[in-house]
Amino acid sequence: MDYRIDSEIQSVKQRFEIIGNSPKLNNAIRIAMQVAPTDMSVLIQGESGVGKESFSKIIHTLSQRKHGQFIAINCGAIPEGTIDSELFGHEKGSFTGAHEARKGYFEVTNGGTIFLDEIGEMPVSTQARLLRVLENGEFIKVGSSKVQKTNVRVIAATNVDLHEAIAENKFREDLYYRLNTVPIQVPSLRERGEDVLLLFRKFATDFSETYRTKPAYLTENAKQVLLKFRFPGNIRQLKNLVEQISVLELEREIDADTLIKYLPKTDSYLPALVGKSDSKEQFSERDILYKVLFDMKRDMSEMKTLIHQILSEESGSRSEILSKHERLFNEIEDFPESNTEKFEAPSVKSTNPLLLESTVDHEEYGEDNSYEVEDIAHETEDSEDLSLEKKEKEMIIMALRKNNNKRKYAAQDLGISERTLYRKIKQYEIESL
Numbered sequence: 034m035d036y037r038i039d040s041e042i043q044s045v046k047q048r049f050e051i052i053g054n055s056p057k058l059n060n061a062i063r064i065a066m067q068v069a070p071t072d073m074s075v076l077i078q079g080e081s082g083v084g085k086e087s088f089s090k091i092i093h094t095l096s097q098r099k100h101g102q103f104i105a106i107n108c109g110a111i112p113e114g115t116i117d118s119e120l121f122g123h124e125k126g127s128f129t130g131a132h133e134a135r136k137g138y139f140e141v142t143n144g145g146t147i148f149l150d151e152i153g154e155m156p157v158s159t160q161a162r163l164l165r166v167l168e169n170g171e172f173i174k175v176g177s178s179k180v181q182k183t184n185v186r187v188i189a190a191t192n193v194d195l196h197e198a199i200a201e202n203k204f205r206e207d208l209y210y211r212l213n214t215v216p217i218q219v220p221s222l223r224e225r226g227e228d229v230l231l232l233f234r235k236f237a238t239d240f241s242e243t244y245r246t247k248p249a250y251l252t253e254n255a256k257q258v259l260l261k262f263r264f265p266g267n268i269r270q271l272k273n274l275v276e277q278i279s280v281l282e283l284e285r286e287i288d289a290d291t292l293i294k295y296l297p298k299t300d301s302y303l304p305a306l307v308g309k310s311d312s313k314e315q316f317s318e319r320d321i322l323y324k325v326l327f328d329m330k331r332d333m334s335e336m337k338t339l340i341h342q343i344l345s346e347e348s349g350s351r352s353e354i355l356s357k358h359e360r361l362f363n364e365i366e367d368f369p370e371s372n373t374e375k376f377e378a379p380s381v382k383s384t385n386p387l388l389l390e391s392t393v394d395h396e397e398y399g400e401d402n403s404y405e406v407e408d409i410a411h412e413t414e415d416s417e418d419l420s421l422e423k424k425e426k427e428m429i430i431m432a433l434r435k436n437n438n439k440r441k442y443a444a445q446d447l448g449i450s451e452r453t454l455y456r457k458i459k460q461y462e463i464e465s466l
Contacts, residue, residue, distance in 0.1 A: 041066065042062050042063060042066070045066060048094075051084070052228065057224055058219075061218060061219050065095075065217055066091070068092065069094075069095035074213075074214045074215070075212075076190070076209075076212045076213040076214075076215070078216060078219070079219030079220070079221065081192045081267065081269070082269035082270060083219045085150065086105055089146070093146040096146070098186055102144070104142050105148040106119075108155040109150075116159050117159055118131075118135065118137065119137060119138060120139055121137040121162060122134070122136045123175035124177045125176075126176070128175065137172070137174065143184055143185060145186070146186045147185050147188070148190070149163075149188070149190070151191060152190065153191040153195055153204060157202075157203070157204075157205065160204065160208050161205070164205065164208045166183065166185070167208075167211050170185075171183075187212070221267055229264070230259065230260070232271055233259065233271065237275050237279060240275060244279060244280060246285075247285045249279055249282060249286075250286060254288060255287050255288050255291070255292045258293060262296055274295055327425055330421070425457070429443070429458065430463060432444075432446045433463070
């Protein structure tokens with residue numbers, strides 16, 4: 034990067050109050066500056082809280098449309114039933130409550146720029162209307178048959194993986210490629226290195242002026258703690274953190290112990306459950322172990338029943354008995370290849386795609402952390418532990434609640450077939466949740 038471009042980037046940073054010297058941040062600003070004079074559609078991608086709207090303002094301000102209107106719209110905040118009316122307008126009487134005609138954002142911002150944040154949350158039906166605007170500059174109001182023209186530049190932003198949304202039929206592939214003419218990737222805060230220290234100092238100075246106090250500052254050990262934290266909420270989370278410290282701490286020098294009190298208790302470096310992060314109920318390590326023991330108990334019971342049936346057939350020949358033994362071990366899919374194979378308790382690998390590997394306390398299962406399969410069979414057969422059945426019922430109820438009573442997905446989470454789940458529901462007399 035030559036001196037002239039670097040100087041221009043620094044000028045843009047000062048103008049839009051962007052703090053940081055990260056190479057990834059500078060590259061994103063450079064792309065925004067280069068695409069601004071054109072009328073090309075831009076897709077800004079990045080996690081929530083990284084400041085995507087600032088880049089849309091950079092593009093609009095440096096474009097030929099800078100004297101036109103700029104409107105930022107959060108697509109996820111508009112109800113599905115009204116988003117078409119908000120964007121494209123409606124005619125009087127087109128739906129209940131439409132007492133008069135209304136202009137939509139695409140009509141109001143004619144000649145300007147419209148920023149569609151959280152574009153991944155836009156309904157598919159509205160996506161089709163948006164595609165027509167992008168391709169032909171045309172739209173139709175709700176309740177009208179008249180085609181209207183508009184000259185609007187569209188800048189979109191998202192914090193979700195649109196490729197995954199396309200695979201799930203939640204986002205139109207043709208719209209994605211139409212929006213993604215020029216992609217801009219805004220880096221997360223954890224990718225920006227020591228920018229986090231610059232931002233902390235900037236926010237501390239701002240809040241000291243707001244609350245008429247001296248600005249808080251970090252000790253060296255506190256700086257190391259801040260640099261190691263992953264900040265899932267990015268700049269928005271850091272700003273809230275600095276504001277809390279500025280208001281609540283009497284001492285202006287913030288050491289590591291003080292800083293840690295304001296950081297979330299959950300370590301951001303720990304692995305999370307694989308799957309959607311908005312699941313309300315999650316399985317604990319003990320739940321995973323119980324599930325494995327349930328499966329093992331069921332397999333051993335089935336094996337015992339089959340062996341008794343084979344041995345009770347007095348008329349069966351030796352070859353028939355051996356053949357049935359082979360079928361027996363083929364039927365038990367998850368059972369170890371030999372009865373001397375050991376069940377390793379410390380690392381329980383679940384077949385459930387929503388569950389990670391779980392580590393079980395060594396003390397609870399002995400020093401060698403292993404059991405012979407034969408020992409487990411004796412324990413499960415002799416104890417007939419009713420608490421296991423209670424736990425199994427609780428897990429089934431938990432899975433049903435998590436999947437809104439959809440038994441197909443609940444069975445997948447539990448790692449069992451739908452048929453088995455139906456039988457268990459009937460056995461435990463579980464009513465619809």
